[in-house]
Amino acid sequence: MNRKELIKAYLDFFKSKGHAVIKSASLIPENDPTVLFNTAGMQPIVPYLLGQKHSMGNRLTDVQKCVRTNDIEDVGDQRHLTFFEMLGNWSLGDYFKKESISYSYEFLTKILKIDFKKIHVTVFEGEVGIPRDEESAQIWNNLGISKTNIHYLPREDNWWGPAGESGPCGPDTEIFIDTGIISCGPKCCPGCKCKKYLEIWNNVFMEYNKTKEGKYEKLKQKNVDTGMGVERALTILNGKDNVYETSLFLPVIKIVEEITGKKYDAYEKSFRIIMDHIRAATLILGEKIAPSNKDQGYILRRLIRRSVRHARLLGYKKELLNNLANYYIAEFGSDYSEIYTNKEFIIDELKKEEEKFLATIEKGMLEFNKISTKDISAKDAFLLFQSFGFPIEITQELAEEKKIKVDIKGFNEEYLKHQILSKQGAEQKFKGGLADNSETTTKLHTATHMLNAALTKVLGKETHQKGSNITPERLRFDFTFERKLTDDELKRTEELVNAKINESLPVIMQELSIAEAKAKGAKGEFENKYGEKVKVYFIGDFSKEMCGGPHVKNTKELGHFKIIKEEAVSAGVRRIKAVLE
Numbered sequence: 001m002n003r004k005e006l007i008k009a010y011l012d013f014f015k016s017k018g019h020a021v022i023k024s025a026s027l028i029p030e031n032d033p034t035v036l037f038n039t040a041g042m043q044p045i046v047p048y049l050l051g052q053k054h055s056m057g058n059r060l061t062d063v064q065k066c067v068r069t070n071d072i073e074d075v076g077d078q079r080h081l082t083f084f085e086m087l088g089n090w091s092l093g094d095y096f097k098k099e100s101i102s103y104s105y106e107f108l109t110k111i112l113k114i115d116f117k118k119i120h121v122t123v124f125e126g127e128v129g130i131p132r133d134e135e136s137a138q139i140w141n142n143l144g145i146s147k148t149n150i151h152y153l154p155r156e157d158n159w160w161g162p163a164g165e166s167g168p169c170g171p172d173t174e175i176f177i178d179t180g181i182i183s184c185g186p187k188c189c190p191g192c193k194c195k196k197y198l199e200i201w202n203n204v205f206m207e208y209n210k211t212k213e214g215k216y217e218k219l220k221q222k223n224v225d226t227g228m229g230v231e232r233a234l235t236i237l238n239g240k241d242n243v244y245e246t247s248l249f250l251p252v253i254k255i256v257e258e259i260t261g262k263k264y265d266a267y268e269k270s271f272r273i274i275m276d277h278i279r280a281a282t283l284i285l286g287e288k289i290a291p292s293n294k295d296q297g298y299i300l301r302r303l304i305r306r307s308v309r310h311a312r313l314l315g316y317k318k319e320l321l322n323n324l325a326n327y328y329i330a331e332f333g334s335d336y337s338e339i340y341t342n343k344e345f346i347i348d349e350l351k352k353e354e355e356k357f358l359a360t361i362e363k364g365m366l367e368f369n370k371i372s373t374k375d376i377s378a379k380d381a382f383l384l385f386q387s388f389g390f391p392i393e394i395t396q397e398l399a400e401e402k403k404i405k406v407d408i409k410g411f412n413e414e415y416l417k418h419q420i421l422s423k424q425g426a427e428q429k430f431k432g433g434l435a436d437n438s439e440t441t442t443k444l445h446t447a448t449h450m451l452n453a454a455l456t457k458v459l460g461k462e463t464h465q466k467g468s469n470i471t472p473e474r475l476r477f478d479f480t481f482e483r484k485l486t487d488d489e490l491k492r493t494e495e496l497v498n499a500k501i502n503e504s505l506p507v508i509m510q511e512l513s514i515a516e517a518k519a520k521g522a523k524g525e526f527e528n529k530y531g532e533k534v535k536v537y538f539i540g541d542f543s544k545e546m547c548g549g550p551h552v553k554n555t556k557e558l559g560h561f562k563i564i565k566e567e568a569v570s571a572g573v574r575r576i577k578a579v580l581e
Helices: 004-018 043-049 098-109 134-143 230-237 248-258 268-285 295-313 320-334 335-339 343-370 378-386 392-401 408-417 423-427 439-459 487-500 514-520
Strands: 060-065 083-092 118-124 150-153 167-178 197-210 216-229 465-470 477-479 507-513 533-539 543-546 561-571 571-579
Touching: 004 060, 004 098, 004 230, 004 248, 043 060, 043 083, 043 477, 060 268, 083 098, 083 268, 083 477, 098 167, 098 197, 098 216, 098 295, 118 320, 134 150, 134 392, 134 487, 150 423, 167 216, 197 230, 216 230, 230 571, 248 268, 248 320, 268 295, 268 343, 295 320, 295 343, 295 392, 295 561, 320 335, 320 343, 335 343, 343 378, 378 392, 378 408, 392 408, 408 465, 423 477, 439 465, 439 477, 439 487, 439 543, 439 561, 439 571, 507 514
Parallel strands: 118 150
Antiparallel strands: 060 083, 083 216, 118 167, 167 197, 197 216, 465 477, 477 571, 507 533, 533 543, 561 571
16 A cells, blocks of 8 residues: 555545545644644644634545654654644544544554454553543453553653643543554563554543643543554565655655666665655745745755765765655646645745755865864864755764764854754744733734734735734734835834724634635635635724634724834845734
8 A cells, every 4th residue: 555545545544534634734833833843743733722613524534744843853764754734533522432442443444454463552541630431441352352451651641731731631541553663671561662563553632621720520422533644654564664664655665766876775774864854845845935044944045955965975966856856746746736736936945955056065074073083172063054055963973973072052152143043943942832822812813813904004915924923912914025115015014903903803703614715805825725615803994814813803903003023034035023902
């Protein structure tokens, strides 16, 4: 079974169980400031798990594209990936444990034909104030999973949430497949680092609400949130012990071997890093994110430059990275139309970043070899970064190969002095999150819509939104525009928003079809982001925009709007930060 066959089988199965198939959200979180990318299939669904009504109903299924950046250094082992796809199915106050577990069992054993004897599951062992999840264990046992294959584990293994300090949460049951590897000892069980058991699916049962006082109360609306990784599932289905030798990557291995003349078996780690990083870079570039020294652009730059370094270890060939990108465009373009739409941008930006790094990497390597006779100081690490474009992670990787240390703390201090985000800041920069639907963030959410409308009126219809980020302290809005805004343009934008706030405009939500939303002039990325029905928020006649909310009822609630900063993000993209006073 290959990737496309697995995804189709999954979506068809859950469609037959009454689930609406929804489209993958963007890789860039719409309103979650805690991460730079959507890191799990459930992340775009959080507002609906927290109580908002979904226009497609209360049974949903999809495949969500995801990126995780905290494991970049681990890419090259058996299982770590930067980009991955997550299959998911949700019940929003509809079915619960029995149906969810039964669906999972049926799909694994009847559709994927996995031997039920190889299935091991974990359930929550309970703690003071929260009982053991005997219900899930009994359901599994009734389906045929023997008691020896049912394992009780603590909170750190079998509990989800809440997303913030309070809110919906609950136990989960995780599904593992016995790979056949000999166990490491009598205490070996799913979750053990010996890798005998490979996790394939996780079913979260949101049956509690954690109060601000720390109490757990039963929820009236119970939700189910599940996730199964496409790559993990294919590892099992292809009978492999690692994701890189499955049907996902075998064609890519052949491309790299043909272009470089090197064999995968001899350069396994470099092959895996290049294949993973260019796959992730292609999908990120597909969102029209360009390499930069900030936010998602920094992660993208890091992935491309790490790929270039490992390509040099294979005897660098100029066409390698673009050939891989073209393969991934063909593989993913039919599933995510923005990949095809932005094909030229993907190839051009990848080529530019590759050439930019190649122009300095030789000199940088000469400098590294000079200074690496001993531990590398903060000053020298920063020199490599500033003068030769070496992300600190590449310097660390090179130093590790030479078994020397790098003064990371000192480097970060130098880095911050020059107003460039540190690695830590780039990967997780902001407070709050989707669970933070506070009064302040709700107001800022509405103000963001008004800013978007004002910019269109001041700068022209050619400008459009590229992203937004809201914390309790401020809003941040990215938009397309080729130059720095003048003081007059900023003043007119600010004054227009405040004028509309003072008009006390009503904020009204309507659920419409995409055709109806288009006909009414609502803004939104119609083709890629939304289901058959969308929520459109009308702020008087001033703003019409598709959004999941939340919003105020009237603009008079907002107070005074003030722009505090305007800056460049990347070529052709500007950023405004603003507050409500």
